[in-house]
Amino acid sequence: MYSKEIDEKWQRIWEDKKPFRAEDFSNKEKFYALIEFPYPSGVGLHVGHARAFMGMEAICRKKRLQGYNVLYPIGFDAFGLPTENYAMKTGIHPRKVTDDNIANFTKQLKSIGFSFDYDRVVDTTTPEYFKWTQWIFLKLFEKGLAYKEKTYVNYCPKCRVILANEESQGGKCDRCDSQVIQKEKEVWMLKITEYADKLLEGLNEVDFMPRVRIEQENWIGKSSGAQIKFNIKDTDRFIEVFTTRPDTIFGVTYMALAPEHPILDELKDKISNFDELVEYRNKANQKTEFERVELAKDKTGVLVKGIEVVHPITGELVPVWITDYVMMGYGTGSIMAVPAHDTRDYEFAKKFGINIKPVIAWDHLDVNNPPREGKQNTDRQAVVVLVKHWSEDKYICLKWKKQTWIDLITGGIEEGEDPILAAIREVKEETGYINIKSASYLPFEHIDRFFAAHKDVNRVVYQKNIVIELENGDCQETSQDEKDQYDILWLTKEEMLEQINIDSHTYFFEVYLKDGEPWLKDGILVNSGFLNGLDVENAKKVAIEYLEKNNIGVAKNNYHMKDWAFARQRYWGEPVPIVKCDDCGLVPLKENDLPLTLPDVDNFIPGEDGESPLAKIDSWVNTVCPCCGKPAKRETDTMPQWAGSSWYFLRYIDPKNSEALADKDKLKYWLSVDWYNGGMEHVTRHLIYSRFWHRFLYDIGVVPTKEPYAKRTTQGLILGPDGEKMSKSRGNVVNPDDIINEYGADTLRTYILFIGEYSQSAPWSDNGVKGAKKFLDRVMRLDAKAADEDIRSSMLDRELNMVIKKVTLDIEDMKYNTAIAAMMSYVNVLYKEEKVSKVYIKPLLQILNPIAPHVTEELWEKLGFEGHVFESVWPKYDESKLELDQIELAVQINGTVRFKLVVDSSLDEASIEQIVRNDERLKQYLVEKAIKKVIVIKSRIVNVVIG
């Protein structure tokens, strides 16, 4: 029986012999495996950690047996709020808390038997480590990538800290889930946006799981378009907008500014309703992010009275609005609004009665009556008219007598004629109704392309869609000519949708029923001067060329990602190595003055108003300027938690170096990290940050690779037994210590990998744990069946080679669950034997060793194999042993399996077909039926098609 004593025995041996130590510059092929180092919280290790680490653990143990020089390090990301909060509550110094927690974590990690190289442990809170975190910060400062700025930042009132965008996703604090507010504060920022393109491009040279890559791309959120200037009438000022749709510039009917837009204050004197704007701005600022997004589906805004902008191409005057659907934090904080082709602008224009000008027409090819090759093309301007009944909810359709058409009224626009008047004229001519109550455009245009049989030409008709309401039923007689051509029908909505058989007319009616909607798809530019006739893609290009040539605008990319608010108003973090001098400004410390350590204090409570506790410690704050020597003050904010973790994988390579963050040659030997496994939750935080720092370090020649991680995978969550996310409040947390104490470390290890697909979340099951234990006990009991004699059987040879192959491939693919299932099956096969030669047991212990190292070492020793499993060589499989002499084929009749057939595996398709055709069992299915076809898929299946 497998018990905890076995764990302890082998853990002592590993401690002693250190078989998992990585060797710098070894001739063996290197393999650098990384897991996200844990935050050593007081709660201790979680089963989630165990799952996260077990994936790489199994791979590393296997790789070592396969002859690789494996670096599998561990460390602790130990700066952070929980430790500090605990210190505040208990009065115990965070240093002490951290050390205790790390000791506890280490004990737990070792009790699971992880094969980390414990000689390389790093702790981000030691001065030896954070000296280099500060050093990197100074480099960033030197290159202008760290700057201090007063802006609106995310602030968590509960934690009393500034949060980066990445830490306040969805408007909630990452740590405590409270609503984040916007606070104006001067903070350190890192210019990660300058690296946006490099971070995007870098994704091309690495192998990240698709969803990891996609999430990073989305987070960076690149969009290309143009930045365009709109001059403000009667001033020398202009408003700049960013747009991804420069092609729609002729459709601009208003400008929309964020309420905070600075131009408003600058032109205060010209604005007649400034007070109203300020009131609106204040109201907008009071809303939380959540309210602004979720509750404000209804658009609001205020017209800016007194200023207008000039359309840079047409010279038309365009009104200016402020609205909170435009964000100061994205683009230029102002947009050119094109209601006809943008949903939000459309809603806004509808609500405030602003003109909607379509500039992209649906290019509609009539599939029933397409243009013909070799026929003349004629262009035509036309109207399509929807006529609404004066009292009922009915509409006019024309049912043509000689054609199959049922459609709306259409007609050409005569030279110089107003389309609305043309529509009215057509209605009178074609229906006789004379009293028009209203006529208006539906802000949507389309182009019909068809062959006009009666004129023998191809027509390209530019259609404007017009809605006419009748005042009453007064009607004139229409001409006989018209009467001969069609009947007039009054149809209900439903009948309209059902009967109209011209696509574009149906679409027109649908849009009408929705009270209009913007056209967002591709199409042909209309009403757009020199852009007319182009499609959207080309129009963008031509528009940008024009803008650049005329100095109106430039091509421009924008990013969703914002600069990184790099400051915490807390004690337990890396001090920012900058001094504020009245004369010299912000002055960096000299490199040999690093590390700048934290003062030893016993009050860690942050100030009410987002002040760091360090600010209160005069003896620390007051210093001299490294530049001029006059009295100066230290920066009192500390770095955020993500600082230390942004480069820790470099320190593992050379953890004790005091001259550099790591030795250049060692970096060259070990980088890149070959495989990094971690959680999805870090994809838009740590993973982005560390790629940014690494790329920066590459750019300044510190590291040899552009990208830190060659491959990135993720593990799924372990949910509680109730299928819910594990949490203290739900009381569904499983403590790994309990499992180890009761069932042993290998049981935990095996169960965690057997639980389901590695990247998918899976619920915990206590019974499943027992199943894993049962399997390991069955393995342990194999010693009772073990025979020294070398007795072989081809069946066992095949089974053994199969399982070696399966496990070898599956572990590499992180398909641990099926690897374990295969080994279970193999053990089941061995159990059917009275006695099993040791040659069938030895390789099993090796392939099971990465997952259950304690059990396999123990049995290895018990069966008297030489040395230890960790000193052995991973078994090879022999493909030729996998083949069977005889195979069983399923015979299907019309796709349903009817019987099985055992044949020599050497037979070819034709002979198998003959055997099947002659099989007695086939006869009963052939009553009144004949064989039509026989499909033989060698070594798979035979399908007999009869009928």
Next chain:
RNA sequence: GCGGGUGUGGCGAAAUUGGCAGACGCGUCAGUCUUAGAAGCUGAUACCAACCGGUGUGUAGGUUCAAGUCCUAUCACCCGCACCA
């Protein structure tokens, strides 16, 4: 709204990429061992009819000799982003 994912027995899940659906494990049932229990060992276990057979991978269609797998719609749930201009 956009992006990604998932849907298969009582449960966790497999399925060589189009070729015998449900491997392996849990649970359940039966047998065996035992004074007895636990553990162990052996076997059964998708559903309906229980004789031939029929039905089954969220739902509805389609392609194919053959579909969990491919195509077209559609529903449900989960995750991420979100007035992104």
